[in-house]
Amino acid sequence: MKLDFTEFPKLETQRLVLRNLENQDFELIHKLHSDPIVNAFVGRDNSSSLEKAKAYIIRMDNLIAKNECIYWVITTKESNDLIGSVCLWNFDTENKIVEIGYEMLSQYQGKGFMTEALKEVVKHAFEEINSAIITAFPSSDNVNSVSILKKLNFQYEDKPYNNTHLNIENLVTYTLRKA
Numbered sequence: 001m002k003l004d005f006t007e008f009p010k011l012e013t014q015r016l017v018l019r020n021l022e023n024q025d026f027e028l029i030h031k032l033h034s035d036p037i038v039n040a041f042v043g044r045d046n047s048s049s050l051e052k053a054k055a056y057i058i059r060m061d062n063l064i065a066k067n068e069c070i071y072w073v074i075t076t077k078e079s080n081d082l083i084g085s086v087c088l089w090n091f092d093t094e095n096k097i098v099e100i101g102y103e104m105l106s107q108y109q110g111k112g113f114m115t116e117a118l119k120e121v122v123k124h125a126f127e128e129i130n131s132a133i134i135t136a137f138p139s140s141d142n143v144n145s146v147s148i149l150k151k152l153n154f155q156y157e158d159k160p161y162n163n164t165h166l167n168i169e170n171l172v173t174y175t176l177r178k179a
Helices: 023-034 036-042 050-065 113-127 143-151
Strands: 016-020 069-076 082-092 097-104 133-136 155-157 173-177
Touching (some): 016 113, 023 050, 023 082
Antiparallel strands (some): 133 173
């Protein structure tokens, strides 16, 4: 696996730009982290604040600098404003396994944006990072998330892999193997 994120990989799709997190994103990170619908599925409480959002940006920047995570902000090509995020993290370099995580503001859900973003991140994980397996751990209650994973050919598995999540109800494992 090639884990060197010093040159941050900006990704583009037909409608989206996936870019690095910027300091001015703190208000929209706060909005994303305050969304009760999103939080219910990612096991996060609703205690976000602008200060916590700023600290989160610093934390992500530090993880990226240490090649422990790569975190993209999802924006539309018309606007630089964050509508969601995707990350690759929890790297198991020995087995070439990486976890994908994602979330989107409620008002942008159901428009195909996340499927479009994840296709590009999956391609990056396999082609640039040289991952062999991508894992995802949605709640089975999150029907939309499970549907997106299935659309992208992720398979349900009854193994925990690199799962480190504690406070998500009905957690399931989906994997995608490099073809």
